[in-house]
Amino acid sequence: MPYPITRAARTAALVAAASALAAVSTGCTPGADDNAAASPGYVSEDGSVRTWEPGQRPGPVVVTGTDYEGRAVDTGDWLGDVLVINTWYAACPPCRAEAPTLATLARDRAEQGVRVLGINVEDAAGAALAFQNTFDIPYPSIEDRDGLAVASLSGVVPLQAVPTTVVLDHQGRVAARIVGLAEESTLNSLVGDVVAESPVQ
Template sequence: MRISKKARGVASIAAALMLVAGLTACSDASGDLAEQYRNGDGKGYIAADFAVHEYKPGEQPPAIAYSGTLDDGKDVSNKTYSGKVTVVNFWWAACAPCRQEAPILEKTAQQFAGQDVAFLGVNTYDQAGTAQSFAKEFGITYPSIMDVDTKSVTAAFADVVPLSATPSTVVLDKDGRPTARIVGAIPDASILGALIKTALGES
């Protein structure tokens, strides 16, 4: 069946409106990045299954204080990572998007090894043995706080990411203030890498 030029034109307009609507939906959690995407400057990381928000200078939330126990029994807190850009990732082992992004997180951690950058997982559901098995399976070299019992670390970040949003990732500057958040699975290491470089003052 042949489609008339008029019908094709209507279809094209409808597709364009759907695209605009999609970008508008993303802008709720990443408004400034959506605008950058439209401007074509390469910083607008927009996808259907995740949302990124970068805090503008002067608009960052206060430094986040937290403490917890790692899967190996050691105690850590925000003071442990003082002076470093810290990537805090909320996850649990059977979460499919968490498994999807695990190699991306480790790849990025290796990329910034030896720099003033630290990675810290926050496991919101599992016990230590499960978390350690996950780390072994995916070759994860950075530690994770076990937050299933107290939920204190999750609560400490509640003003930055939704309590029920897993996975989520927050980038903290060297003073512990959030510079960016990602709600949903990270689709590519370059996205997280760019946010880390911004927090380091490299871009």
Template sequence: MPSTNTGTRRRRAVPLLSAAVLATVLALTGCAGGTEIQTGGEEDRFISGDGSATVFEAGDRVPVPEVGGTTFEGDELALADYEGRILVLNVWASWCGPCRAEQPVLDEVFAEYGGLGVDFLGVNIKDNETAALAYTENKGVEYPSLYDQPGEIPQAFRETVPPRAIPSTLVISPEGEIAARVIGPTTYGQLTGLLDPLVVEYGFGDPEDRPRVSEQESAEPEDTEEADDADASDAPRTEADG
């Protein structure tokens, strides 16, 4: 059976509102904690995400649909191309505040888990292509994203485990089955906690041995300072130096 972890964030109870008032509230709040977008009928509605995660054990996993699309660079990619690797599929939009907030997390985990059989693929929906491409360039996102303005890829998951919020993240096993889902922005601890068991399950290595971006970044200033000192000591002395 799937297990759900809502973390420390809780939704506050809100009074029952009329449809008109609720629509006004949603229009004003936008993407403050995820977003809700009407893409069709009631079953197609995207809802606000609270960052909760659901894990599916091996016997409870369902296959992903046969979907794909075109990246900003014009390359054709399908989910089937990632079979044999763990895939982190992230649904995002450039105008979404929580998406921008979680981007450093995705970048950090991507950098650390590439050698452990993990790939990343973004799905950009309900967005302007120029704005979305500028987002990836400005943020320095190194993994590809499919441009899916209508949101057809998330809709293809409707009979399985749909990513119903922006942002949402699906963790897909090397066998092409959904192993976990996060509705709303994810965190470093949450995402690595979802990946580690899969990395071990499929024998891709020991997650504890992965390079840590935070440790590398903290060491950079010291390395730079030592290099500067070394350069200064190696520089030829002049008469002005005494």
């Protein structure tokens, strides 16, 4: 004989469902962030933001791979610059929403020594290049269906959370991270703070 559903059980189920929906809203395929409970920073309406003070930053991080034009990429060659790394794939709605922000940032801050690198975790060349053409993306993206490039960010990027955006400082260390949609003012503020730092800290 089935037991009746109590008001408390119904409430608990609704809370669990709401929590799951909130998690999904931050990205296309969100994953667990083991550091979330202890992370400083704040949660915006677009995604979870974490920053690290210079003496506490993980890294340096080096990402290597091949972009969709067939060129080798090694971020170790870019030490001294500020690097913004963004995970994405073409069918991901928040990835599409933030693409103009990332493209504008790459153009507007290039003279300040800011580089942007995409890591595509899903797409073959056709879909990825179509996305890049649609949004007039001026920076390279690594094809990473084998997950090796994202693995370079293990412990920093929740591996199933797409999009995630990471800001590396002049020394290649992780200065900031956005899990979910990168809102324009938030991303520009994070990047501006790192650009303003001394290259040697």
